[in-house]
Amino acid sequence: MNYILFYDLADNYLEERGQYRAEHLGLAREAAEKGELILGGALDEPADQALLIFQTEAQATAFANNDPYVKNGLIKDWKVRKWNAVIGSKLD
Known part of the structure; x- marks a missing residue:
């Protein structure tokens, strides 16, 4: 069982993300290295x-x-939803 974090991007996302990208990717890398962030x-x-797929809602x-x-x-809005994946090569 996984959880998907859905982001709705602001209209200026592409123009403005550069100044925050390294910090954002660092946070993502850290979560991936801990096994929390899947994709x-x-x-x-x-x-x-x-979309970001995590192990837990928390x-x-x-x-x-x-x-x-x-x-x-x-990010204009975000939400987390449980994802009941039932098939695929990455399932345990």
Whole structure:
């Protein structure tokens, strides 16, 4: 069982993310190294959403609360939803 963190990106996301990108990616790398973050990335064309898959709801929520993108208004809205994945090569 996993949890998806959904981000709705601000209209100025692409123009403004550069100043926060290193800190954002550092936070993501740290979560991945701990085994909390499974996958993450922005959707493209249009770049209006991003998805990050976590092991637990608490991990996803903590990530969003500490993410410089969220703190600096590059994320219009976010939510976490439980994902009941039932098939795939990465399932235990």
